Amino acid sequence: DDELSLLVIVIDTNPIWWGKKALGEAEPFTLSKCIDAAMVLGNSHLFMNRTNRLAVIASHTQESRFLYPGKRWAFADLFGDGGSSMESNCSGSKDGKYELLTAINDAIAEEIKDLMTKTDMRGQQTETLLAGSLAKALCCILLITESSKPLSNQEMKSRILVIKAAEDSALQYMNFMNVIFAAQKQNILIDACVLDSDSGLLQQACDITGGIYLKVPHMPSLLQYLLWVFLPDQEQRSQLVLPPPIHVDYRAACFCHRNLIEIGYVCSVCLSIFCNFSPICSTCETAFKISLPPVMKAKKKKLKLA
Amino acid sequence: MDDEPERTKRWEGGYERTWEILKEDESGSLKATIEDILFKAKRKRLYEHHGQVRLGMLLEYFVDEYFDQNPISQIGLIVTKSKRAEKMTELSGNSKKHITALKKAVDMNCSGEPSLYNSLNLAMQTLKHMPGHTSREVLVVFSSLTTCDPANIYDLIKCLKAVKIRVSVIGLSAEVRVCTVLARETGGTYHVILDESHYKELLMHHVSPPPASSTSECSLIRMGFPQHTIASLSDQDAKPSFSMAQLENNSEPGLTLGGYFCPQCRAKYCELPVECKICGLTLVSAPHLARSYHHLFPLDAFQEVPLEEYQGERCCQGCQGEMKDQNVYICKVCQNAFCVECDLFVHDSLHCCPGCIHEHPAPISV
Numbered sequence: 001d002d003e004l005s006l007l008v009i010v011i012d013t014n015p016i017w018w019g020k021k022a023l024g025e026a027e028p029f030t031l032s033k034c035i036d037a038a039m040v041l042g043n044s045h046l047f048m049n050r051t052n053r054l055a056v057i058a059s060h061t062q063e064s065r066f067l068y069p070g071k072r073w074a075f076a077d078l079f080g081d082g083g084s085s086m087e088s089n090c091s092g093s094k095d096g097k098y099e100l101l102t103a104i105n106d107a108i109a110e111e112i113k114d115l116m117t118k119t120d121m122r123g124q125q126t127e128t129l130l131a132g133s134l135a136k137a138l139c140c141i142l143l144i145t146e147s148s149k150p151l152s153n154q155e156m157k158s159r160i161l162v163i164k165a166a167e168d169s170a171l172q173y174m175n176f177m178n179v180i181f182a183a184q185k186q187n188i189l190i191d192a193c194v195l196d197s198d199s200g201l202l203q204q205a206c207d208i209t210g211g212i213y214l215k216v217p218h219m220p221s222l223l224q225y226l227l228w229v230f231l232p233d234q235e236q237r238s239q240l241v242l243p244p245p246i247h248v249d250y251r252a253a254c255f256c257h258r259n260l261i262e263i264g265y266v267c268s269v270c271l272s273i274f275c276n277f278s279p280i281c282s283t284c285e286t287a288f289k290i291s292l293p294p295v296m297k298a299k300k301k302k303l304k305l306a
Numbered sequence: 307m308d309d310e311p312e313r314t315k316r317w318e319g320g321y322e323r324t325w326e327i328l329k330e331d332e333s334g335s336l337k338a339t340i341e342d343i344l345f346k347a348k349r350k351r352l353y354e355h356h357g358q359v360r361l362g363m364l365l366e367y368f369v370d371e372y373f374d375q376n377p378i379s380q381i382g383l384i385v386t387k388s389k390r391a392e393k394m395t396e397l398s399g400n401s402k403k404h405i406t407a408l409k410k411a412v413d414m415n416c417s418g419e420p421s422l423y424n425s426l427n428l429a430m431q432t433l434k435h436m437p438g439h440t441s442r443e444v445l446v447v448f449s450s451l452t453t454c455d456p457a458n459i460y461d462l463i464k465c466l467k468a469v470k471i472r473v474s475v476i477g478l479s480a481e482v483r484v485c486t487v488l489a490r491e492t493g494g495t496y497h498v499i500l501d502e503s504h505y506k507e508l509l510m511h512h513v514s515p516p517p518a519s520s521t522s523e524c525s526l527i528r529m530g531f532p533q534h535t536i537a538s539l540s541d542q543d544a545k546p547s548f549s550m551a552q553l554e555n556n557s558e559p560g561l562t563l564g565g566y567f568c569p570q571c572r573a574k575y576c577e578l579p580v581e582c583k584i585c586g587l588t589l590v591s592a593p594h595l596a597r598s599y600h601h602l603f604p605l606d607a608f609q610e611v612p613l614e615e616y617q618g619e620r621c622c623q624g625c626q627g628e629m630k631d632q633n634v635y636i637c638k639v640c641q642n643a644f645c646v647e648c649d650l651f652v653h654d655s656l657h658c659c660p661g662c663i664h665e666h667p668a669p670i671s672v
Binding site for chain 1: 374438439440518524525526527528529530531532533534569570587591592593595596597598599600602603622623624625626627645647648651652655656657658660663664
């Protein structure tokens with residue numbers, strides 16, 4: 001009996017970060033190489049089991065684009081059993097590769113080229129819309145899970161792999177936490193493969209949902225890390241020696257200075273955290289009731305009437 | 307005493323003609339109506355996709371959901387029988403204690419009449435000492451049609467109102483007048499269940515915190531955010547120690563290397579959230595507070611538009627699937643369209659619109 005395993009790969013395609021990277025070294029690690037590695041991981045995942053499923057999302061600064069499956073996909077397209085619109089569009093495999101994989105790789109390549117060349121950079125947006133891409137990934141997982149229920153009695157196990165390039169966006173904290181709690185409730189793992197700087201948000205996501213967090217020590221060897229750490233699914237992970245869980249800093253950051261604090265004051269109305277006591281909450285502007293020690297009444301001396 | 311007009315009872319209203327919901331179109335077929343009914347059933351099915359949960363387990367499910375949505379809140383359980391009321395569990399934030407007590411309660415035998423007065427009195431004794439900024443609520447699951455009280459219950463209702471305790475009642479059999487008055491005076495709700503799924507729906511409604519009244523006090527609560535230390539066996543200085551939770555139950559494992567240390571008094575605990583037994587500081591982690599944020603910034607309902615009237619692309623902005631249902635759901639802020647499954651998922655679990663967080667990555671009010 002086959003188990004259904006769905007892998008969603010979310011690739012950070014922040015054009016500013018990748019642009020800077022390309023200018024840096026002599027042999028830079030480019031976005032194409034990253035996408036190639038992701039494609040090999042996707043193909044390998046589909047090879048692991050006949051019933052495995054794949055989805056790939058590119059997380060950009062302006063939008064989140066589904067690289068595969070494309071727009072308005074119907075569930076039948078994912079089977080690749082012939083007669084699907086995707087296969088009839090592709091030109092056929094040139095190197096004898098399984099047609100579905102060729103179709104998927106071509107679709108991904110087409111979409112990413114379209115995304116990176118034709119998207120206008122509007123406004124001041126420089127940060128990757130990672131929380132938004134994860135939200136769409138969750139909706140997609142839900143749809144695939146619901147659609148596959150009548151076909152098989154097996155429960156579908158899903159996980160999301162985030163390949164992160166640019167830095168965290170602190171402004172997205174609340175949306176990110178909403179996404180993490182929603183994923184935890186649906187038993188969806190979030191794995192993180194971080195290319196450059198450590199990401200506190202993704203560390204929390206991996207810790208809460210039970211996924212693996214890895215900061216890649218050597219970027220050109222990305223594929224090796226992807227295949228070693230992130231290819232095995234939940235069941236197989238318990239039998240392998242994988243990177244150990246990292247120490248996650250769950251201290252809160254105070255709203256006034258953004259310092260990490262161990263003891264703080266929490267407003268009972270809006271749950272804002274402050275490092276020092278103040279009579280008014282700066283977020284919701286409530287005046288707090290301060291409990292003063294009881295005032296001792298001065299003892300009146302009785303004047304003795306002579 | 308009652309100034310509000312009471313709603314008319316069902317037998318007092320006019321005669322309802324329920325067959326009029328079926329409408330035939332020009333060709334005489336009922337297809338449109340049937341599709342409508344099927345669509346509503348599908349939406350209802352998606353809404354209750356948890357499946358068949360037995361009546362007895364619903365309370366345990368409620369306790370789990372409650373602590374999941376409100377990790378820093380506390381629950382206490384009271385039972386009433388034979389004209390008395392007794393505490394099954396004390397007010398605490400530990401869900402395991404409550405679940406164990408509920409499991410044992412299945413074997414308890416029911417006898418005698420319940421006493422609404424005694425149970426409310428017992429609840430009031432504990433709740434009135436709670437700090438002013440908390441929301442104090444009592445939920446009564448009441449199946450009897452009578453109650454045996456030692457004193458005037460209307461006086462007790464006045465006391466409850468004065469201490470700002472909200473009492474809500476879920477009736478299992480029929481409407482009882484004293485419960486109606488109780489709920490109305492204290493600001494709670496009173497419903498009588500129709501069937502098991504309705505019971506579940508009513509229970510789940512109480513998981514969300516009620517809106518705070520303007521008269522409730524606001525204060526700054528001092529809390530600690532301890533670090534989780536994981537010492538490894540190879541570390542020379544690592545000393546195994548007992549956790550303070552051991553004082554209560556002996557079933558926990560004994561010595562552990564890592565844990566959470568209270569920033570004020572260095573007492574060790576294995577799990578959060580917890581109230582430090584030594585210095586009284588409430589210890590939480592940042593995600594516990596973050597879990598309650600969505601209650602403060604609730605997501606507005608999406609606009610329901612029939613598929614024929616929708617002019618845009620037939621592609622759901624959430625899951626990218628093709629829109630085949632009767633209606634599409636449009637977010638009023640970002641004007642993106644979603645299918646019915648995404649709409650339910652977004653409002654029940656995600657609490658933020660996938661379209662909006664692309665347009666405005668930072669929350670608007672912060």
